[in-house]
Amino acid sequence: MAEAAYSSKMLSGRWQDRLRGLRSLTQELWRDKAGFIGMLLIAALLLMAVAAPLLAPHDPAAQDLRARLKPPAWSAQGTWNHILGTDHLGRDVLSRLIYGSRVSLLVGAAVVTIAGTFGVIMGLLAGYRGGRTDSIIMRWIDTQVAFPGLLLALIILAVIGPSMITVIIVLSLNGWMVYGRMTRSAVLAVRQTAYVEAAEIVGCRAHRVIFRHILPNLTSPLLTLAILEFARIVLAEAALSFLGLGIQPPATSWGLDVATGKDYIFRAWWLVTMPGIAISITVLAVNLVASWMRLISDPQEREKQFARKMAVRQRRRRATGQ
């Protein structure tokens, strides 16, 4: 009985700690306005992707040939029925943008998960095992980094045929090496520390040392890397779809919409512009959050920020004559 009460108290204590941690994190986020805006934008995008059927005013694939190439609502011939205008088949641009967010976020998340997991496992293996495992894995990574990735992707896409799955596979194959390198170097640094040595002396198994003692130390650099990679993948998916090697026509994708708009660039500027803005905002938001993450996870940077804050406070105190 007493034990149960004790453990439940412990548990709630831990939850309070987490809550406090979360609160201080959000406070810090609030202080970095750019990061805060980025986070808000990402939240809005996620909401948009999840609730696409509720938010989209029209079916993204519904054609209306009488309302072809309508300009956005604020220009002279525009209608409020199609706020961002329509394309060459009379499809609603706004609805296509809303549905397109699903593809970008899905491909980004899938590639980051697959490439990240594989890269981290390889990096952990190389760094922890060392010796021959290490040299084989690192040679592999070096060789693959020296490959012209996109061109190999082109050959694979040409032979297998483009689809969302092929795009995810190709981008994952090309993107895991960064995680591997970073994890390995971090593991090598952490391995030397006393607590890892202590864990080994106490008799922890290899996987316990790796997952309980080493991996948690890599969380923040890996998270920052994953976020940066997410931005890169969103751009890469858009580029592949633009080239006609990514998402294929019945489906919607921002890159694909830019490609179709390209043929009407002289008559309908909004067809190219709108999906491009959507891609740019998404990637910018992710980049803003990534640069905020890098700042708060780097102790040196935090120290600098702290010093700056103290200096401001002192100056203020002097100015008010206290």
Next chain:
Amino acid sequence: MGRYILRRLLHGIIVIFGVTIIVFVVTRMVGDPVKVMLPLEATLEQRAAFEKQLGLDRPIMVQFVEFMGDVARLDFGDSLWQHRPAMEIVFEKLPLTLVLTAVGIGLAFVLSIPLGIIAALRPGGVSDRSTVFVSLIGLSVPQFWLGLLFIVVFAVQLHWLPTSGTATIAHIILPGLTMALPVLARLVMIVRSSMIDELNQQYVQTGYAKGIPFLRVVGLHALRNASLPVATLVGWETIRAIAGYSVVVETVFAWPGLGLTAIQAIEREDLILLQAIVFSVAVLVVMINILMDIAYTLIDPRLRLA
């Protein structure tokens, strides 16, 4: 030094070998080249004849040895689309891609040094923060879209510049700018951060204390020490430009280089030409990698020992 270069050359050959194997495996074993290259309504006899022409009716190991021999002689066969040797097309298109890359990377490099240094002189200041913000935007805008925006603004609205073709110097301005801007954004960031690191070093203070002029301290002493990460990134961006950005930029501006040709080869299901392009670009990338490694040792004498 000689042994180091030899080792890099060996690694390069391994990479090229790897590319060749992957190209072979992907085209012959994962996919069916006959199905990709012949039209759907081709008869069985046509298929068999085509298989024989490509040598696909023989055992896979024989095919592999043949393929490696062809690659070594730079003979990939005739392009199915243009009916002439694939390597001939590659050599015809390659200079255009190299010109575009040189203009783009050169422009980015020349602009990034002063911009990065100005930002680094007062970290956290107005010029620094605006540089970082503009660079972040530059990193976030998709390159193909940037090119299309340039076309809308400078060609469609203002009629200042041509949108496609290679006839005059004016034709390279828009593709070159499109190539340069994302690279510039990344380069400015790295020049800035490595200059900030160097300007905080004590030798900079010593330089000022000795009375060396400001420009000499920043432009000669600090810049030289900051140049290693910058050179690394320039090398990387050159590789990415040749083996990646060029495909996108050339497609947007109909610039008839290797990148556009690769896309056209895919559209026309010409695997022979595509193989030749991928192989040539791989060789080029490996060569740039080796040149980069040699350049490091010239910039930083400490690396010569390694």
